[in-house]
Amino acid sequence: MKIEKVFASWKQLIDSALVKYLAPRSATYNTKIYDSMLYAIMPGGKRIRPILLLAAAKACGLGEKDALPAACAIELAHSYSLVHDDLPGMDNAPERRGKPTVHKKFGDGMAVLAGDALLTKAFELMALRGQKQKIKPADALEAVKLFSSAIGEKGMIGGQVADTFYGHKNKARPEKEKILRYIHTHKTGDLIEASVLLGGVIAGAPVSKLTALKSYGRKIGLAFQIVDDLFDLEEDAGKLTYPNFYGQENSRKKAARLIDEAKNDLRLFGKNSQLLSAIAEYVVDRAN
Amino acid sequence: MKIEKVFASWKQLIDSALVKYLAPRSATYNTKIYDSMLYAIMPGGKRIRPILLLAAAKACGLGEKDALPAACAIELAHSYSLVHDDLPGMDNAPERRGKPTVHKKFGDGMAVLAGDALLTKAFELMALRGQKQKIKPADALEAVKLFSSAIGEKGMIGGQVADTFYGHKNKARPEKEKILRYIHTHKTGDLIEASVLLGGVIAGAPVSKLTALKSYGRKIGLAFQIVDDLFDLEEDAGKLTYPNFYGQENSRKKAARLIDEAKNDLRLFGKNSQLLSAIAEYVVDRAN
Numbered sequence: 001m002k003i004e005k006v007f008a009s010w011k012q013l014i015d016s017a018l019v020k021y022l023a024p025r026s027a028t029y030n031t032k033i034y035d036s037m038l039y040a041i042m043p044g045g046k047r048i049r050p051i052l053l054l055a056a057a058k059a060c061g062l063g064e065k066d067a068l069p070a071a072c073a074i075e076l077a078h079s080y081s082l083v084h085d086d087l088p089g090m091d092n093a094p095e096r097r098g099k100p101t102v103h104k105k106f107g108d109g110m111a112v113l114a115g116d117a118l119l120t121k122a123f124e125l126m127a128l129r130g131q132k133q134k135i136k137p138a139d140a141l142e143a144v145k146l147f148s149s150a151i152g153e154k155g156m157i158g159g160q161v162a163d164t165f166y167g168h169k170n171k172a173r174p175e176k177e178k179i180l181r182y183i184h185t186h187k188t189g190d191l192i193e194a195s196v197l198l199g200g201v202i203a204g205a206p207v208s209k210l211t212a213l214k215s216y217g218r219k220i221g222l223a224f225q226i227v228d229d230l231f232d233l234e235e236d237a238g239k240l241t242y243p244n245f246y247g248q249e250n251s252r253k254k255a256a257r258l259i260d261e262a263k264n265d266l267r268l269f270g271k272n273s274q275l276l277s278a279i280a281e282y283v284v285d286r287a288n
Numbered sequence: 289m290k291i292e293k294v295f296a297s298w299k300q301l302i303d304s305a306l307v308k309y310l311a312p313r314s315a316t317y318n319t320k321i322y323d324s325m326l327y328a329i330m331p332g333g334k335r336i337r338p339i340l341l342l343a344a345a346k347a348c349g350l351g352e353k354d355a356l357p358a359a360c361a362i363e364l365a366h367s368y369s370l371v372h373d374d375l376p377g378m379d380n381a382p383e384r385r386g387k388p389t390v391h392k393k394f395g396d397g398m399a400v401l402a403g404d405a406l407l408t409k410a411f412e413l414m415a416l417r418g419q420k421q422k423i424k425p426a427d428a429l430e431a432v433k434l435f436s437s438a439i440g441e442k443g444m445i446g447g448q449v450a451d452t453f454y455g456h457k458n459k460a461r462p463e464k465e466k467i468l469r470y471i472h473t474h475k476t477g478d479l480i481e482a483s484v485l486l487g488g489v490i491a492g493a494p495v496s497k498l499t500a501l502k503s504y505g506r507k508i509g510l511a512f513q514i515v516d517d518l519f520d521l522e523e524d525a526g527k528l529t530y531p532n533f534y535g536q537e538n539s540r541k542k543a544a545r546l547i548d549e550a551k552n553d554l555r556l557f558g559k560n561s562q563l564l565s566a567i568a569e570y571v572v573d574r575a576n
Contacts, residue, residue: 026442029450029470033441084404089396108377112400113449116372117441119404123411124436127429138425141415144432148412153325153405158318161401166317182317 003278007051010064014050017072018042021125036106036114037121041079045097048279049195050075052220055275056199056213059266066130070143070202073125074195077151080118081160081191083111090164123147126198135202143201150194159187168240180240184225192221196276212265216276219262223255223283230255259284291566295339298352302338305360306330309413324394324402325409329367333385336567337483338363340508343563344487344501347554354418358431358490361413362483365439368406369448369479371399378452411435414486423490431489438482447475456528468528472513480509484564500553504564507550511543511571518543547572 018041024034050071057067064071086093086101088108093101103111126147129135149155163183168176196217200210229241230251236244243251262280266273306329312322338359345355352359374381374389376396381389391399414435417423423431437443451471456464484505488498517529518539524532531539550568554561 029454029467030441030446030474032453033445033449037441080404084400087397087400089391089398089400103377107453109375110377110449110453112372112375112377112403113445115400116368116403116407117445119407120436120440120445124433124440127432127436129429136425137429141417141425141429141432144415144429145412148408148415152408152412153318153321154314157321157401157405157408161321161398162317165320165395165398179317186318 003275006275007278010051010054011047013064013068014047014054014071014075015042015044017068018044018075021069021072021121032106032110033113033117036102036110037117039105040083040102040114040118041076043097044075044079047075048224049078049192052192052195052217052276052279053199055279056196056217057203058199059213059269059272059276060200060203060205060209062130062134062199062203066132066134067199067202069125069128069130070135070198073122073147074191074198076118076122076125077147077156078191080115080122081151081156083115083118085160085164087111090160119151130202136204139202139204143198146198146201147194150190155186155190155194156188159183159185159190163187163240176240176245180242180245183240184222184242188225188228189218189221192224193217196220209268212268216262216265216280219258219265220280220283223258223262223280226251226255226258227283256284291563294563295566298339298342299335301352301356302335302342302359302363303330303332305356306332306363309357309360309409320394320398321401321405324390324398325405327393328371328390328402328406329364331385332363332367335363336512337366337480340480340483340505340564340567341487343567344484344505345491346487347501347557347560347564348488348491348493348497350418350422350487350491354420354422355487355490357413357416357418358423358486361410361435362479362486364406364410364413365435365444366479368403368410369439369444371403371406373448373452375399378448407439418490424492427490427492431486434486434489435482438478443474443478443482444476447471447473447478451475451528464528464533468530468533471528472510472530476513476516477506477509480512481505484508497556500556504550504553504568507546507553508568508571511546511550511568514539514543514546515571544572 022037024031027034053071053074054064054067083102085091086096087103094104095101102114126144127140129140168179193214197214200213226242229243233243259280263277266276310325312319315322341359341362342352342355371390373379374384375391382392383389390402414432415428417428456467485502488501514530517531521531547568551565554564
């Protein structure tokens with residue numbers, strides 16, 4: 001109960017920070033870019049990625065006010081990827097979260113630019129040092145590098161390329177399995193893993209804790225994707241997803257096992273692991 | 289003569305670094321992203337922006353090997369903006385530098401992702417500290433922030449929005465003049481200014497030098513755009529450009545005056561201003 005209150009207040013904190021960072025204070029002939037960026041990020045979803053970052057930072061001793069810019073950076077990167085993935089040249093999606101996608105509302109060109117601007121702003125925020133400048137320059141710099149790597153051509157973009165532009169239809173089963181693992185690891189997994197890891201990085205956590213966070217993040221990310229695929233069974237018929245490949249029952253078991261293992265990774269944090277443990281449980285609860 | 293040799297060797301240095309940074313060492317199912325990124329940046333143009341960064345860094349005492357990642361970051365940002373601006377939803381350009389544009393060659397979706405990946409990689413490179421780690425973490429971090437701001441919604445993207453999505457046809461002349469200035473300042477000016485300024489920032493230069501570099505960069509950027517518009521008079525008929533608005537003769541004079549003023553900004557650097565002065569002259573020479 002207390003934990004749910006923490007998450008609700010963090011979601012509010014994140015939402016108002018996002019609006020503040022994207023306020024068109026000096027807009028003149030570029031007003032449309034603010035309109036389209038705000039449209040893309042509000043009202044938004046559960047903000048699970050930035051909440052993961054805040055929870056990881058807290059577990060390593062950095063408060064939410066100081067971790068907030070980095071948390072917002074993560075959400076902007078997630079949001080930009082959705083705007084671009086929805087474009088006609090990719091998923092060609094008319095709606096997202098019950099409203100027209102950005103390109104349906106503002107046109108294809110503006111949707112490309114809105115995504116570009118969200119991504120660019122994400123790096124600006126990742127380079128900030130928090131409300132009280134508690135983040136060390138070297139740690140913020142490391143965060144920028146890891147962030148770029150997680151969402152770049154070897155990370156999230158690589159996963160999107162494999163999912164959308166690498167034909168898997170005529171491949172043999174072992175090859176399909178590899179492709180599936182590649183897509184899961186990179187398309188959604190890398191950003192979720194980075195959300196957790198970067199919370200520790202900006203908090204200046206030691207390697208032992210960073211290693212544990214990375215491992216927890218990787219497992220949560222994979223479980224999250226499997227659960228998502230279980231929800232979307234009908235629309236994903238024929239797509240290369242976990243339940244379509246391994247079956248529903250196996251997928252549920254796999255997600256539950258990953259969550260258990262992820263919680264084990266947190267032992268090192270003692271009672272500071274409470275929030276991260278609760279998030280892990282939240283992921284598996286969605287599946288049941 | 290000696291200066292031309294420096295520029296030629298720097299162009300080579302930049303070209304081979306770009307290829308190195310984008311080498312598909314671990315490509316598997318994402319090979320297409322490397323193909324499209326490399327296609328976008330090679331063989332490329334004169335590399336004037338990264339050369340400006342190297343020259344500014346050198347004038348402030350940082351050698352080209354250490355400034356090279358930041359210089360490449362600038363070129364990747366320029367390159368990403370071209371790939372996205374060429375898309376059907378924007379300029380819908382079939383060719384660039386005599387070959388099919390990225391979306392004509394790889395499809396619209398891959399062109400969006402190639403641009404995204406170039407932009408993301410640009411930030412990774414801007415966060416590096418040079419071959420011998422000579423760049424201070426705080427300076428590299430400041431460079432990331434300024435870079436983001438120069439190419440974001442208030443900078444380069446803002447200029448592109450104003451140019452492509454803000455109607456100017458039915459506006460009165462004073463309003464058109466303001467729009468023209470906005471587009472020039474942001475669409476091309478901000479990245480050129482940043483190229484020069486960031487060279488000083490990563491070199492750890494004092495505020496007096498940064499202010500001079502910024503002022504020089506702003507003037508060079510505007511002159512560069514005016515000269516470009518003078519070259520493109522025929523294809524730009526009816527577009528809101530400097531020569532179309534002020535006339536060719538006035539535009540030539542304005543460019544020459546800007547270059548003189550830019551060279552004046554360099555006095556503080558004494559004989560270390562040689563390369564930057566030469567670049568300023570190169571810009572105006574193209575106009576005559």
